[in-house]
Amino acid sequence: VGTTITLGLAAMARGLADRTGLVTALPHFRDLPLPEPAQFVIGGHDIRQTTFAASADEFRQNSGVFGAEWIDACRDELAAASDRVRPAPQLGLGSAVLRLANWNEPKPARSVRQAIDLIAADLAAFVAAQSIDHLIVLNVASTEPVFRLGPIHKEWDVLEPALADAGGETLPSSAFFALAAIGAGHTYINFTPSLGASFPACWELAQTTGALHAGKDGKTGETLMKTVLAPMFAYRNLKVMSWVGHNIFGNRDGLVLDDPINKASKVETKDRVITEILGYKPSSLVTIEYLPDMGDWKTAWDHIHFQGFLGSKMTLQFTWQGCDSLLAAPLAIDLARLADLEKRRGGKGPMRHLACFFKSPEGVDENDFFKQFDRLVDHVASEHQP
Numbered sequence: 001v002g003t004t005i006t007l008g009l010a011a012m013a014r015g016l017a018d019r020t021g022l023v024t025a026l027p028h029f030r031d032l033p034l035p036e037p038a039q040f041v042i043g044g045h046d047i048r049q050t051t052f053a054a055s056a057d058e059f060r061q062n063s064g065v066f067g068a069e070w071i072d073a074c075r076d077e078l079a080a081a082s083d084r085v086r087p088a089p090q091l092g093l094g095s096a097v098l099r100l101a102n103w104n105e106p107k108p109a110r111s112v113r114q115a116i117d118l119i120a121a122d123l124a125a126f127v128a129a130q131s132i133d134h135l136i137v138l139n140v141a142s143t144e145p146v147f148r149l150g151p152i153h154k155e156w157d158v159l160e161p162a163l164a165d166a167g168g169e170t171l172p173s174s175a176f177f178a179l180a181a182i183g184a185g186h187t188y189i190n191f192t193p194s195l196g197a198s199f200p201a202c203w204e205l206a207q208t209t210g211a212l213h214a215g216k217d218g219k220t221g222e223t224l225m226k227t228v229l230a231p232m233f234a235y236r237n238l239k240v241m242s243w244v245g246h247n248i249f250g251n252r253d254g255l256v257l258d259d260p261i262n263k264a265s266k267v268e269t270k271d272r273v274i275t276e277i278l279g280y281k282p283s284s285l286v287t288i289e290y291l292p293d294m295g296d297w298k299t300a301w302d303h304i305h306f307q308g309f310l311g312s313k314m315t316l317q318f319t320w321q322g323c324d325s326l327l328a329a330p331l332a333i334d335l336a337r338l339a340d341l342e343k344r345r346g347g348k349g350p351m352r353h354l355a356c357f358f359k360s361p362e363g364v365d366e367n368d369f370f371k372q373f374d375r376l377v378d379h380v381a382s383e384h385q386p
């Protein structure tokens, strides 16, 4: 996803690619003062040492996406962005992700506090070197195992002093980045199902620093379909008895999700939306299986068994065949553009109006895609300057 964002911004800035797939290119948003692709400067962290160009080439070969001429035309931008990627602390990763790590950190972090400080120092150096006026930290790292919160995560005053002694069990890596960003007042957006900023102590910190934040888990494919179709069953008073979704795909995200404890995070966010929209829980089954030959192409087959008038039982099935990163990258760019608008308007704290982009929108109970979209349109159209 990070590679596709980087290539996509460069290709749009050069006028090679149009804006199909960008929500912010719709007429509802077109006249807003949103940042243009050429205004973004990409940097980042990774635990693997690689380059955006190598990743784009690999992706093109394995998945047959983007033309070679686009990669060639954008090599300078890809190389410059790769130079701005720093090694991430290898703490709080979980075993499936740790197996990917091949980039030695110059100063390994021994505690959560040290990891946060190292990330914060990298962020500050990036802002200074590139004269960044609004830093947006976007989590597009591999999915972590489900993280269970405890009493220590409730209040910042309790959590903060404990971080100095804490190892990678107290918080996962995604939360280190959230705390480093939010602690310095930068914007944080979690495109993954990992914990990120989703705990009370972090929200409290955001209140203090005024940082904007949003999450979690980009709604790009099968779950998008669920939140479009479930309202239809609800509005026609058709009773959904069971909803089964089988997903197969073969990218690196799939490799990490092949580990049952990492997969549980994804299944949790994918499964919840139907119950929340319908107001009752049908029988459900979600599977996510890794098949390397599929590359970035994801096939989701859903079987919905429902009951209509006079007890008649009927079925809807659909097959979604989408290219994962090509669906995700434009939404990530939309999120960054809309977060920047919010910042210019003086916004602070959770960006609930961005719910339509997420499988588990934070601080929002509404999962109906159309209501979420209306909320976004209403929000950006309002002259409200918080």
Ligand SMILES: NC(=O)c1ccc[n+]([C@@H]2O[C@H](COP(=O)([O-])OP(=O)(O)OC[C@H]3O[C@@H](n4cnc5c(N)ncnc54)[C@H](O)[C@@H]3O)[C@@H](O)[C@H]2O)c1
Pocket (backbone or CB within 6 Å): 001, 002, 045, 046, 047, 048, 088, 093, 097, 100, 139, 140, 141, 142, 143, 144, 173, 174, 191, 192, 193, 217, 218, 219, 220, 221, 251, 252, 253, 323, 324, 325, 327, 328
């Ligand atoms: N349609 C989509 O592609 C989609 C939709 C919703 C959510 N997501 C989520 O976006 C994330 C990225 O997906 P992807 O296909 O680009 O995966 P990917 O495996 O291609 O990329 C993830 C990158 O993160 C790096 N990484 C892992 N843990 C890290 C850490 N703690 N710190 C720094 N770097 C770390 C990995 O080395 C890898 O380069 C996944 O969590 C995925 O579930 C993707």
